[in-house]
Structure formats: C-alpha cells, structure tokens
Amino acid sequence: MASSHRLNRRSWFSWAKKDTKMHNDEATFWLSQFIGKNLRVHASDGRIFGGQMKCTDKDRNIILALAHEYRAPAAEIIRKAIEESGNPSASVPWNSRYVGLVVVPGQHITKIEFEESTLPGQKSAITL
Amino acid sequence: MADPLIDHNTASDPVLNNVAPYVAPISSHVHASGSNAQATTSADLPLRQSLRRSQSAYEPRVHDITEKFTRASNALDVGQLVKDDYFTLFESIGAIEIMDSKMDSGFLNPGETLEDDYDTLTPLLPEEIIGIMDQLLCYEMAWHTGYPLSQTLFTSVYIDKLLWPEVKILEQAQFYRGTIPDEKRPGPLLQALRAYCLALIKGCDFVIAKITSRDYFEEEDFCTHIYNRVLFMEIPMDVFLRELDAAMEVMKDTDLQINDALRSSIISRLALRKDLLRALDIDLPLEHISYSWPPIHTGIQKLKATHQLGQTVPGSFSTKMQRRLASTVPPRPIVELEFVDALEKLQYLATDCEEATRFVKLPQDPLEYQSFLWSFASRSPAPLSYARSYLATLLFHPGVLESAISLPLLDVKALVFPASSPVLDPSNWTYSPPRNALLSKPPRLEYAMLIDDFADRCGQPYMDLWIALGQNRCRLRRMLTHVIAGWDILQSDASLADETIASASAALGVAEQVFENPLSSWAYHKKLWMLEKILLLGFELDVYLPDEFAGQYLFLSLIATRRRDLLFKIEAHYNKYLSSLVQARNFPDAQDVEDALPYISSLVLNATGTAALSLALARFYIVLLYLRLVPVPARPFSSEQLRYEVRMKPFLGFQPPEVPPFEDFAEHVKPYGAYTSPNPGFDADIGNSESEIWTAIEDALKSAKEAFARVKKLGAQAARAEGVKGVWGKDVQARLASCVAAGVAVAGVKDAVLKRGEEGLGVRVEIPESGEGKRYAEGWVVGRVVKE
Numbered sequence: 001m002a003s004s005h006r007l008n009r010r011s012w013f014s015w016a017k018k019d020t021k022m023h024n025d026e027a028t029f030w031l032s033q034f035i036g037k038n039l040r041v042h043a044s045d046g047r048i049f050g051g052q053m054k055c056t057d058k059d060r061n062i063i064l065a066l067a068h069e070y071r072a073p074a075a076e077i078i079r080k081a082i083e084e085s086g087n088p089s090a091s092v093p094w095n096s097r098y099v100g101l102v103v104v105p106g107q108h109i110t111k112i113e114f115e116e117s118t119l120p121g122q123k124s125a126i127t128l
Numbered sequence: 129m130a131d132p133l134i135d136h137n138t139a140s141d142p143v144l145n146n147v148a149p150y151v152a153p154i155s156s157h158v159h160a161s162g163s164n165a166q167a168t169t170s171a172d173l174p175l176r177q178s179l180r181r182s183q184s185a186y187e188p189r190v191h192d193i194t195e196k197f198t199r200a201s202n203a204l205d206v207g208q209l210v211k212d213d214y215f216t217l218f219e220s221i222g223a224i225e226i227m228d229s230k231m232d233s234g235f236l237n238p239g240e241t242l243e244d245d246y247d248t249l250t251p252l253l254p255e256e257i258i259g260i261m262d263q264l265l266c267y268e269m270a271w272h273t274g275y276p277l278s279q280t281l282f283t284s285v286y287i288d289k290l291l292w293p294e295v296k297i298l299e300q301a302q303f304y305r306g307t308i309p310d311e312k313r314p315g316p317l318l319q320a321l322r323a324y325c326l327a328l329i330k331g332c333d334f335v336i337a338k339i340t341s342r343d344y345f346e347e348e349d350f351c352t353h354i355y356n357r358v359l360f361m362e363i364p365m366d367v368f369l370r371e372l373d374a375a376m377e378v379m380k381d382t383d384l385q386i387n388d389a390l391r392s393s394i395i396s397r398l399a400l401r402k403d404l405l406r407a408l409d410i411d412l413p414l415e416h417i418s419y420s421w422p423p424i425h426t427g428i429q430k431l432k433a434t435h436q437l438g439q440t441v442p443g444s445f446s447t448k449m450q451r452r453l454a455s456t457v458p459p460r461p462i463v464e465l466e467f468v469d470a471l472e473k474l475q476y477l478a479t480d481c482e483e484a485t486r487f488v489k490l491p492q493d494p495l496e497y498q499s500f501l502w503s504f505a506s507r508s509p510a511p512l513s514y515a516r517s518y519l520a521t522l523l524f525h526p527g528v529l530e531s532a533i534s535l536p537l538l539d540v541k542a543l544v545f546p547a548s549s550p551v552l553d554p555s556n557w558t559y560s561p562p563r564n565a566l567l568s569k570p571p572r573l574e575y576a577m578l579i580d581d582f583a584d585r586c587g588q589p590y591m592d593l594w595i596a597l598g599q600n601r602c603r604l605r606r607m608l609t610h611v612i613a614g615w616d617i618l619q620s621d622a623s624l625a626d627e628t629i630a631s632a633s634a635a636l637g638v639a640e641q642v643f644e645n646p647l648s649s650w651a652y653h654k655k656l657w658m659l660e661k662i663l664l665l666g667f668e669l670d671v672y673l674p675d676e677f678a679g680q681y682l683f684l685s686l687i688a689t690r691r692r693d694l695l696f697k698i699e700a701h702y703n704k705y706l707s708s709l710v711q712a713r714n715f716p717d718a719q720d721v722e723d724a725l726p727y728i729s730s731l732v733l734n735a736t737g738t739a740a741l742s743l744a745l746a747r748f749y750i751v752l753l754y755l756r757l758v759p760v761p762a763r764p765f766s767s768e769q770l771r772y773e774v775r776m777k778p779f780l781g782f783q784p785p786e787v788p789p790f791e792d793f794a795e796h797v798k799p800y801g802a803y804t805s806p807n808p809g810f811d812a813d814i815g816n817s818e819s820e821i822w823t824a825i826e827d828a829l830k831s832a833k834e835a836f837a838r839v840k841k842l843g844a845q846a847a848r849a850e851g852v853k854g855v856w857g858k859d860v861q862a863r864l865a866s867c868v869a870a871g872v873a874v875a876g877v878k879d880a881v882l883k884r885g886e887e888g889l890g891v892r893v894e895i896p897e898s899g900e901g902k903r904y905a906e907g908w909v910v911g912r913v914v915k916e
C-alpha cells in the first residue's frame with residue numbers, strides 16, 4: 001500500500017507519466033508479485049483464460065496453471081436466445097471448460113487482467 | 129425501516145456475514161420473518177458501511193494490468209524468466225500452447241465455427257439410424273481397446289446432446305433441452321436412437337465402475353476419463369431397460385411405415401443393447417451371470433448380417449466435440465475401428481466374460497483357482513481390460529471366496545500336509561492355553577496357533593499373487609518379479625515357524641509323520657514355480673534375444689531341477705507316511721493319502737519335464753551359438769557380466785540364492801570357450817554323432833517327452849486343473865509338440881554338421897516369432913532348421 005501511495009504521489013509530476021521504460025529489477029519484482037495469483041488473459045480470438053500465473057518472459061508468454069477456458073457464446077446462439085425469450089437482455093451463459101496447464105503466447109494476448117482476491121478490509125500486498 | 133441486512137445471527141458480526149447482492153428481496157424477507165428490533169437500533173451507520181464492503185468481497189476486483197505488464201515484460205532480459213520457484217522446465221513442457229492448431233483443442237481456423245450446425249432433431253431415415261447405431265458400437269469397442277472417450281463415443285453429437293447440459297432426471301435427457309414446438313418433436317426413429325444412446329451411456333458407466341472398483345488397474349490399458357460428464361451414474365438400470373422396451377414397442381408398431389428388413393434390424397440392435405446392458409450390470413446376482421453373455425453372440429450374428437443396410441450420416445460425429453470437453457490434451461483424431469473388427473472385439477469380450485463366469489462354479493480349491501487364473505491370463509487374444517476386471521470381481525466376490533478354512537492353508541495342505549497329518553488335526557484347535565503364561569503350551573495347541581498365524585501371514589502374498597495373475601501377460605511378468613520378493617520374505621518367516629513345528633512334533637513323538645520344514649518348503653515351492661513362470665513369460669513375450677536363449681533356458685533348467693528335487697523329497701515323505709499308515713492298518717487315512725499322491729506326482733513330472741526340456745534347449749542353443757547359427761547383435765557398450773546382472777536383478781536378493789555366480793554361469797554357457805573361437809575340442813565333439821554334446825540333448829529331450837506324456841496321462845484332475853481341462857490338455861500337448869519339434873531341429877543341425885562340406889553347413893535356423901501361432905508353446909522357443 002505504501003508504495004502505491006508513493007506512485008500516486010509521483011503521478012502529480014508530469015515527468016512520472018512519461019517514464020515508460022522500466023528498469024529490469026523493478027520489472028522483475030513487479031511481475032513476480034503475480035506468481036501464483038489469478039490472471040485473466042484475453043486471447044486474440046476472444047477467448048479468456050483464467051488461471052494461476054506460473055511463469056512469464058520477455059515475449060510476454062504467460063503460463064497459467066489450473067486454467068479454465070471461457071468462450072463467449074456464438075452470435076447465432078445469442079440471437080436465438082433473444083428471439084425465444086423476447087427479452088433483448090436475455091442472459092446467455094459463456095462456455096467454459098477446464099484446460100489445465102496452458103501457455104498463452106505473447107503475440108496472441110490482447111489484455112491481461114489481475115483478479116484480486118483479498119477480503120474486504122484486507123490490504124493488498126500487490127503493487128499495481 | 130429495519131436495515132435490510134440485519135439478521136439474528138449477523139447482529140454480532142455484521143461485517144462478515146452480510147452477503148446480499150442486492151437489497152430489495154432481502155428487506156422484504158426480513159419484514160416477513162420479523163426483524164430483530166434491537167439489532168436495528170444499535171447499528172445504523174456501521175451497517176451501511178458493511179454493505180458496501182461485503183459487495184466488494186463478492187465481486188473480485190479485476191484490474192487491467194495489460195499496459196504495465198507489457199512494459200515490465202519488455203524490460204526483462206532475453207531468456208530471463210519470472211517464474212514460480214517450484215515450477216520446473218519439465219512441467220512447462222506439458223503446457224498446451226494456446227492458438228496453436230495442433231495443440232489447442234479450442235483453436236478455430238478463420239471462419240470456422242465452434243460447433244457444427246448439425247441439428248439433432250432432423251428426422252432420419254431408418255438406414256441412417258442403423259448407420260449411426262453401428263458407428264456408435266464401433267466407437268464403443270474402440271474405447272474398450274484403450275482409446276479415450278473423447279476420441280470415440282464423445283464425438284457423437286447425439287451423445288453430447290443427451291449428456292450436456294447435465295440433467296437431473298432421465299426424461300430431460302433428450303436431443304434438445306427445454307420446450308420445443310410439437311411439430312419439431314423427435315419421431316419414433318429418433319426415439320429409438322435416443323433409447324439406444326442412453327443404454328450405451330449407462331453401459332459405459334457400468335464398465336467404468338467395474339474397472340475402477342478393482343484393487344489394481346492401470347490407465348495404460350483403459351481410459352476411464354469422462355471429461356466432467358456424468359454418465360447417468362445415479363439412474364438405476366431398469367429405467368434404461370424400460371426406455372429400450374418402449375422403443376422396441378414403437379418399432380414393432382405396424383402403424384409405423386417402414387421396410388420390414390430395416391424394422392427388424394433396428395429392433396435387433398436395440399435388443400442387443402438391452403442384453404449387453406444387462407450383462408454389464410454391476411449388481412447382477414452371481415446365479416444369473418452365466419446366462420447373461422450367451423445372448424450377445426446371437427445378437428452379434430444378426431448385426432453382422434444387417435450391417436450393410438446402414439448408411440452413415442456425415443456430421444453426426446465430429447472432432448469438434450472435443451472443444452466442449454474438459455481437456456488438458458491436444459485435439460486428437462477420431463479413432464476409426466472397422467465394424468467387422470468391432471464385432472470381433474465384442475465377440476471376444478462376450479466369450480471371455482462368459483469364460484470368466486465359469487469361475488464361480490469351480491470346486492473350492494485354491495489350486496483350481498490358480499489354474500483357472502493362469503489359463504485365463506493365457507487366453508489368446510489377450511482378454512480386454514473389462515473382461516479381466518470382470519473375472520477379478522468374481523474372484524474377490526465374497527460369495528465365491530466363502531470358505532471355512534483359509535484358502536492359502538488349503539494350498540499348503542495339498543502340498544505338505546497329507547491327510548490326517550497331526551499338524552492339521554482338528555482336535556488341535558480344542559486346546560486352551562495354560563492359565564499361567566510362563567508354562568509352556570501343549571504342543572498341539574502350539575500347532576494350532578502356528579498354523580493360524582501362518583494362514584494370516586501368507587494372506588497378503590497370496591492375494592498379491594492372485595492379483596498379478598489377473599493382469600495381462602506383460603504386466604503379469606513385471607508384477608510377478610515383485611510378488612516373488614514378498615514370497616522370499618514369507619519363506620524366511622515360514623522357516624521360523626517350522627522350527628517350532630519341529631520341536632512340537634518332537635515333543636509329541638510324531639516327528640516321523642510331519643514333513644521336514646513343511647511351511648518354508650511350501651513357500652519355496654511356490655517361489656520356484658513363480659520363477660519358472662517369469663522365465664517362461666520372458667520367452668513368450670520376446671524379452672530375451674535369441675543369443676540369450678541358451679543362458680536363460682539353462683537358468684530355467686536349474687530352477688526346475690531345484691523344484692523337482694524338493695518335490696522328490698515330498699513324494700518320498702508321502703510314500704513313507706503311506707506305508708506307515710498301512711502298517712498301522714489305518715486304511716481310511718491311507719486311502720486319503722493315496723488320493724493326494726497324484727497331485728504330487730503330477731507336480732514332480734511337470735518339474736522333471738520342464739527341467740529336461742529347458743536343459744535340452746539350452747544345450748541346443750549353445751551348439752547353435754558355436755556354429756554361428758544364431759544372430760548375435762553387436763553390443764559395444766556393455767559387458768556380458770553386466771548384462772547377466774541386469775537379467776538376474778529381480779532374483780539376486782533371494783535366500784537361498786537362486787542365481788549362480790557369473791563365472792559359474794559363463795563356464796556352463798561356454799563349455800568350449802568363446803563362441804567366436806571355440807577350442808579344438810569343439811570341432812572333435814561336434815563331428816562325432818556319439819559324443820556327449822549330442823547325446824545329452826537327445827537324452828534330455830527323451831526324458832522331457834516321457835515326463836510330459838505321463839503328466840498328460842495323469843490328467844487334469846491330478847494337476848488340479850479340472851476346471852480348465854481343455855486348455856490344460858492343449859498346454860501339455862503343446863509342450864509335447866515342442867519336444868518333438870526340438871528333436872527334429874536337433875536332428876537337422878546334427879545332420880548338417882556331420883555332412884558339412886567346404887561351403888559351410890548349408891542350413892540356417894529360424895526363430896519363430898511369438899504371438900503368431902508359429903510356436904507350439906509360446907514359452908518354448910524351438911528354432912526351425914531350414915535348408916539353404
């Protein structure tokens with residue numbers, strides 16, 4: 001928490017925004033916080049993989065353990081559900097399945113999300 | 129108004145327990161049940177706070193870290209990994225690469241859709257129904273041979289529809305979910321297909337239940353993975369039978385306009401499915417099992433005759449189904465098994481299971497059981513996993529093994545305690561121990577306690593042996609090498625018990641009537657028997673290379689000779705005991721002992737024959753090695769001694785030692801020095817038809833033939849293989865045939881050697897391959913001499 005305060009404070013300065021190049025030590029430290037934590041990795045074909053991060057490298061390849069694959073329902077199915085229920089906001093479940101240990105190659109990653117699983121009031125140990 | 133989140137229990141700790149996602153329904157609930165006014169007044173402000181917090185606990189906060197993650201990973205060095213310390217490179221190899229079409233089963237090519245637009249409600253032709261049913265049967269049998277469901281049955285769109293989304297009651301398991309308009313409802317043909325599929329799925333559930341219920345099974349033979357689908361485990365079988373009956377009724381209905389040939393072939397498929405489901409039932413009572421398999425055979429014949437009526441339906445099976453299954457493996461193609469082969473597999477399955485049901489009717493005798501297990505494991509083609517589990521379930525069925533006397537003890541009795549032996553006298557169990565523990569126990573009580581202890585002690589090794597006998601041939605050999613180690617320990621434990629038996633017998637003055645070291649002799653005999661089987665299985669499974677045959681047969685001969693000598697001692701004891709009984713004019717007991725003698729004689733002759741035949745073959749292969757008629761591969765990286773050690777490794781720790789020292793062994797295998805440069809004595813001996821090198825082989829063959837012929841004459845009853853008489857007879861016959869074949873081969877080589885001219889022997893030796901019916905007996909490899 002303390003370091004995030006510092007970052008926030010630094011964000012007052014205009015030069016802090018431009019500092020896009022990270023130092024290797026800093027990057028290693030920052031990335032290693034996510035080891036064993038739940039990440040949601042969006043792949044370029046729209047699927048989302050949720051699982052524990054095990055490993056990453058310079059090419060942003062990410063290895064997830066105990067991963068599940070989530071896939072948005074096809075447009076066809078959504079249309080059908082809406083037609084059948086008559087409700088334009090009818091809910092259609094995503095397809096999910098267990099896929100285990102996967103590696104998502106860096107070039108296919110469109111978005112990475114961190115799923116924070118702290119209890120309310122508990123301080124997060126992770127610097128975002 | 130009462131605070132919406134107040135509840136009696138949460139008053140004490142509202143922060144943690146309030147979990148409502150939104151307010152309105154809860155507040156109405158609270159109103160209805162009457163809220164706790166005290167709590168309401170005491171906590172106004174803090175509870176509002178807690179509401180906000182509790183919501184955030186249930187919605188995990190998700191942060192987008194893409195940008196910073198990208199920057200951070202860019203800052204890493206080439207080759208630098210940020211990883212879990214316990215995550216190894218080895219593990220990472222198992223990761224599936226996403227977006228790689230070869231590995232990622234969820235990968236879609238551009239324009240490809242996740243699912244085929246195959247509509248399971250489209251009416252089908254009767255021909256197509258037959259086609260789909262037959263294809264399902266093919267996949268079912270492919271699954272039985274070891275392929276996973278994901279590559280076989282679960283590729284069916286119809287099966288998938290029935291299983292997913294999961295249903296709670298069978299009525300909901302349809303080719304659709306929810307409600308559909310009446311005109312779209314499946315017709316009678318689709319209903320028949322549904323009943324067929326349901327019964328098929330339930331059958332798979334039974335198969336998995338049977339196989340996994342065994343103490344020992346391995347995934348390498350059979351894949352029990354069900355990919356997070358539930359195969360109607362909870363639903364009882366009669367529901368499925370009813371579905372099948374109803375479908376058959378519908379099919380028989382004359383209102384249904386359909387060609388009669390097609391009608392009857394669909395009905396016969398449903399009927400076969402019904403018979404099969406009944407046979408697979410895990411709760412079928414023992415008295416019915418023998419009737420459950422024969423109907424399958426008639427069903428198979430009908431299917432065979434009508435298969436050509438069927439028509440395949442493209443799209444009704446698809447590899448894309450794998451994308452919907454929980455899968456940690458790359459996508460794999462559908463396994464194709466021809467219909468003819470599938471029927472053949474089903475036929476074997478039914479025959480093997482039918483054979484297994486005979487186990488229940490065997491006389492209650494562990495030796496009969498052992499013969500049965502051995503012959504079942506030797507069946508060719510090898511029984512499928514299911515059939516083996518089927519037998520194993522019967523073997524350990526409480527209704528089968530119900531026995532007043534411990535089964536291992538019956539085995540001991542048959543070998544070393546002839547009838548009315550004082551050690552097993554029932555009156556021994558009537559003594560009670562002396563009140564004063566310091567006083568010595570009466571010797572008869574000593575007997576009883578020792579025997580009880582021993583029966584307990586050998587339970588586990590005995591069970592291990594039986595479990596091993598229930599495996600396929602390769603695993604049987606591997607497991608026996610472990611089981612035998614347990615028997616080695618049992619033997620040394622037994623020798624301690626034997627000392628006490630000896631002192632008790634001396635105290636009673638009946639030492640003459642008790643065989644010396646009975647229990648350890650019994651364990652030793654069993655151990656040697658297993659050792660012989662391990663070696664013979666080695667030949668059968670082509671573990672040994674042709675140039676090792678000489679050494680391994682020599683070792684086998686050594687072991688069999690030891691067993692024979694032990695049996696000779698036992699036989700002598702029997703005869704002595706018998707004559708003493710006759711002298712004492714105790715004719716009933718004498719008769720009992722005499723009745724037990726054929727078993728011993730059969731064992732003696734078997735051991736004699738095995739020892740002689742293996743000796744003959746060992747010598748024969750030694751001659752072939754000297755004559756360079758056996759291929760010797762180049763082995764630049766090992767020495768003969770090391771190879772010998774590796775071969776003998778499972779047996780090196782035995783007490784008494786069974787494996788001769790290498791020098792000893794080498795001397796016997798190479799009587800004339802190195803094979804490449806034999807000493808001059810060899811040429812002289814080999815050229816002389818009367819020399820020992822030839823006569824020893826011929827004599828050994830002759831005595832082997834004689835011994836096996838006498839085994840045959842004594843019959844299956846004496847060998848305690850009455851339950852598998854036919855197989856046993858064939859086995860003995862095969863050994864006799866091996867003796868004859870060996871005689872012919874030896875004569876062929878001898879002839880060639882005696883007549884050899886300048887250009888060499890003019891013959892070569894072919895080693896018949898295993899498992900192709902080219903050997904008379906799989907464990908006895910007799911090279912065939914062919915003129916060049």
